Amino acid sequence: MLKQLFGGQPLVGPAQAAEKLIRARFKIERPGFALDVDLCLPGRGISALFGHSGSGKTSCLRCFAGLDQAPDGYLEVNGELWQDSANGQFVAPHQRALGYVFQDANLFAHLSVRRNLEYGRKRIPAHSRRVPLEQAVELLGIGHLLQRMPDNLSGGERQRVAIARALLTSPRLLLMDEPLASLDLKRKLEVLPYLERLHEELDIPILYVSHSPDEVARLADHLVVLDEGKVQASGPLKETLLRSDLPFMFEEDAEAVVDGIVSHYEPDYRLLSIRLSGTDAVLQLTHAPLAAGKPVRVKIKARDVSLSLQQAQDTSLLNLLPARVEHWLALDNQAQMLVGLRVGDERMIARITRYSFDRLGIHAQQALWVQVKSVSLLASD
Amino acid sequence: MPLTQADFDAVLLTLKLASLTTVLLLLIGTPIAWWLARTGSWLKQPIGAIVALPLVLPPTVIGFYLLVSMGPHGFIGQLTQSLGLGTLTFTFSGLVIGSLFYSLPFVVQPLQNAFEAIGRAPLEAAATLRANPWDAFFTVVLPLAKPGFITAAILGFAHTVGEFGVVLMIGGNIPGKTQVASVQIYNHVETLEYAQAHWLAGGMLAFSFIVLLALYSGRRVRQGW
Numbered sequence: 001m002l003k004q005l006f007g008g009q010p011l012v013g014p015a016q017a018a019e020k021l022i023r024a025r026f027k028i029e030r031p032g033f034a035l036d037v038d039l040c041l042p043g044r045g046i047s048a049l050f051g052h053s054g055s056g057k058t059s060c061l062r063c064f065a066g067l068d069q070a071p072d073g074y075l076e077v078n079g080e081l082w083q084d085s086a087n088g089q090f091v092a093p094h095q096r097a098l099g100y101v102f103q104d105a106n107l108f109a110h111l112s113v114r115r116n117l118e119y120g121r122k123r124i125p126a127h128s129r130r131v132p133l134e135q136a137v138e139l140l141g142i143g144h145l146l147q148r149m150p151d152n153l154s155g156g157e158r159q160r161v162a163i164a165r166a167l168l169t170s171p172r173l174l175l176m177d178e179p180l181a182s183l184d185l186k187r188k189l190e191v192l193p194y195l196e197r198l199h200e201e202l203d204i205p206i207l208y209v210s211h212s213p214d215e216v217a218r219l220a221d222h223l224v225v226l227d228e229g230k231v232q233a234s235g236p237l238k239e240t241l242l243r244s245d246l247p248f249m250f251e252e253d254a255e256a257v258v259d260g261i262v263s264h265y266e267p268d269y270r271l272l273s274i275r276l277s278g279t280d281a282v283l284q285l286t287h288a289p290l291a292a293g294k295p296v297r298v299k300i301k302a303r304d305v306s307l308s309l310q311q312a313q314d315t316s317l318l319n320l321l322p323a324r325v326e327h328w329l330a331l332d333n334q335a336q337m338l339v340g341l342r343v344g345d346e347r348m349i350a351r352i353t354r355y356s357f358d359r360l361g362i363h364a365q366q367a368l369w370v371q372v373k374s375v376s377l378l379a380s381d
Numbered sequence: 382m383p384l385t386q387a388d389f390d391a392v393l394l395t396l397k398l399a400s401l402t403t404v405l406l407l408l409i410g411t412p413i414a415w416w417l418a419r420t421g422s423w424l425k426q427p428i429g430a431i432v433a434l435p436l437v438l439p440p441t442v443i444g445f446y447l448l449v450s451m452g453p454h455g456f457i458g459q460l461t462q463s464l465g466l467g468t469l470t471f472t473f474s475g476l477v478i479g480s481l482f483y484s485l486p487f488v489v490q491p492l493q494n495a496f497e498a499i500g501r502a503p504l505e506a507a508a509t510l511r512a513n514p515w516d517a518f519f520t521v522v523l524p525l526a527k528p529g530f531i532t533a534a535i536l537g538f539a540h541t542v543g544e545f546g547v548v549l550m551i552g553g554n555i556p557g558k559t560q561v562a563s564v565q566i567y568n569h570v571e572t573l574e575y576a577q578a579h580w581l582a583g584g585m586l587a588f589s590f591i592v593l594l595a596l597y598s599g600r601r602v603r604q605g606w
Contacts, residue, residue: 065509067505067508067509092508092513093505093508093509094507094508094509094510094511094512094513094514094517095511098509099509100505100506100509102502102505102506104502106502106503106505106506107506108503108506108507108521108525109503109525110521110524110525110527119507119510119512119520120509120510120511123510123511123512123516124511165510166509166510169509169510169511175509
């Protein structure tokens with residue numbers, strides 16, 4: 001339903017042509033990886049690309065920058081065409097008015113902070129320099145670092161310099177690839193306020209890749225949820241992110257990812273047992289043999305999880321696990337509920353009807369049994 | 382002074398040959414090393430192996446093939462004759478060409494290692510900062526690969542100074558033209574002038590030691606950042 005509400009492409013008529021919009025379509029198919037996104041994003045504010053690692057966020061961002069070229073792609077940023085593979089158009093990255101903040105800052109090790117900042121700035125024509133050096137330096141609080149070499153900076157300082165360096169090219173689009181991911185909590189809290197200032201003080205649309213719900217909730221105006229290279233949802237933040245503490249709580253697509261270790265394999269039944277951390281409970285599924293002790297990751301869709309107050313006997317379901325209720329929320333239609341559960345150290349989500357929710361008298365910290373209808377193994381390496 | 386004019390000439394010629402070879406190899410080796418470091422082509426391994434051949438081949442083998450191809454009936458010989466240059470065997474130019482092949486891996490491999498160590502990331506950063514690929518190469522790759530260039534230049538120079546077999550095969554032993562220090566030592570020993578052989582040999586030993594010492598000290602300093 002969310003997809004219908006927010007994923008639809010608004011038609012751009014003559015009246016809307018002046019409206020700021022970013023339209024992007026990228027399709028990449030490689031062995032073991034596929035990206036297939038079609039997005040229409042607001043041309044101002046922060047749009048977050050959110051998803052698990054491996055969901056295609058960074059690949060998508062690299063397509064925006066032109067660092068990777070999607071064989072089938074279209075990209076238009078506030079009226080500027082950067083890629084249109086149907087007409088053989090592809091603007092090289094260095095000819096796009098964009099700024100890119102890499103996950104690990106990626107400063108030039110042979111240049112001082114000042115010369116890093118000037119590198120991009122002096123490569124754009126003087127008349128298109130809209131961000132004064134002093135403003136960027138002040139905005140990111142790096143005035144005292146200008147003479148230093150990148151090797152002598154902390155992770156947080158490096159990331160702030162990288163952001164200022166990108167800003168100084170006066171980009172029409174700022175792309176940020178998990179700029180806080182390589183930082184510890186203390187450094188994150190150090191950089192976050194600067195990102196918020198960017199948002200408030202500069203009129204540059206930002207595409208922000210993150211796997212942290214907290215960052216997204218704090219910074220984004222618009223949220224795009226990616227999973228396995230596909231757009232799961234795209235829309236204004238509040239409507240899209242139902243709850244920041246429960247990733248992937250998106251209606252049909254709500255799911256949990258659970259880590260475990262292969263504990264046993266029963267060749268007769270082709271039955272694989274996976275032990276979850278913090279509990280004796282095992283998940284079982286039919287699968288090709290895997291060696292005991294191998295760490296694996298499984299995906300459990302919320303709609304495949306049901307709840308029971310007693311441990312069901314004589315059932316064909318393989319997976320009955322003791323769990324504790326953590327929290328819940330009602331879905332938009334008010335007929336169904338998502339219930340967040342804890343099994344051992346792992347979290348799962350159940351989607352049940354509100355009728356059942358009331359009938360079972362679900363309450364916080366309640367101990368009950370989850371019945372999992374289907375479990376799928378995510379690629380294990 | 383026990384060194385004769387011929388000895389001095391040989392030393393000067395050696396330095397001239399090594400300097401010229403090093404400069405040319407840096408120019409030729411850089412694009413080869415860059416290509417080897419960046420390509421995903423199936424040709425990478427075969428080309429890499431060809432570049433490394435002089436590391437394992439006896440210098441006389443390289444010298445022999447060069448002698449044949451630069452001779453009047455070889456393809457290089459035909460080319461130089463048609464250009465009115467005559468043949469390059471037993472000339473200084475011929476020595477330079479021989480040295481280029483002989484010392485190629487000593488220049489290409491350090492450069493390739495340096496380029497590979499730099500990786501893609503700084504180039505991508507440069508591209509997002511509006512630097513076109515040439516600009517990025519000169520302003521980012523070259524400065525970052527500086528230690529690699531220093532190593533390549535030192536090794537290329539020193540290895541060319543130590544050349545013997547190739548010189549003897551294609552250059553012979555012509556004073557002032559192709560008679561380099563290593564060949565001159567051989568001459569002295571042949572004529573039982575051991576004192577002069579000692580001076581030249583000792584000089585080359587000291588030179589080689591100083592070069593390698595400089596190389597390793599530089600490496601330690603660079604890693605100590």
